[in-house]
């Protein structure tokens with residue numbers, strides 16, 4: 483049994499490891515209750531498990547137009563718990579005129595990148611506003627995470643090489659594209675079925691897969707377990723749970739969160 487496997491089975495704190503989470507939410511959801519959804523409560527759970535930091539974004543604008551409110555919740559969270567959360571600005575391209583001003587406004591507030599969920603918002607995955615949004619991420623060298631990228635992803639990877647594209651959810655079908663483009667990263671975010679991480683990693687570049695929790699919709703352990711228990715090399719697991727995201731942060735010039743005090 484390997485050390486990470488054992489720590490996972492015993493439910494131990496992952497002390498000595500570097501964990502960074504590329505997919506987490508803060509705030510309320512319109513459809514169901516999210517318990518312990520305050521930023522301080524999320525940070526407390528991160529400290530408990532030794533998760534150094536996370537890309538965070540809202541729930542609110544997932545199906546409604548209320549993205550500015552949700553972005554303000556994230557900005558407030560980043561102020562209330564400094565140097566743990568890196569906010570991604572959510573926009574809704576169905577409200578076309580608001581998109582670029584909201585990206586600029588949030589950049590001014592210190593947001594680190596862009597979050598899209600156009601498939602939920604009813605905007606086509608090859609819609610014309612993607613050009614401007616990906617162009618914004620390219621211009622500012624930021625990450626841009628979409629819940630699900632559509633058929634034009636390769637074209638945008640080529641045209642916007644300074645933008646770091648992240649698949650919002652586990653998508654091993656992108657393995658071939660990831661081999662050809664350094665600016666494409668795959669999030670492990672759920673649902674990871676039994677052994678699907680292990681099977682996906684046979685094909686995916688180990689330096690381009692990043693753990694995403696979907697906290698506080700799910701709990702950290704739900705997505706960490708299938709990674710830590712997989713029959714995958716320990717060094718690959720360490721890359722996935724944190725070292726790859728550290729590389730992404732360096733690529734984008736985003737300061738990495740500090741280690742917690744022991």
Ligand SMILES: [Zn+2]
Pocket residue numbers: 505507696699
């Ligand atoms: Zn999510």
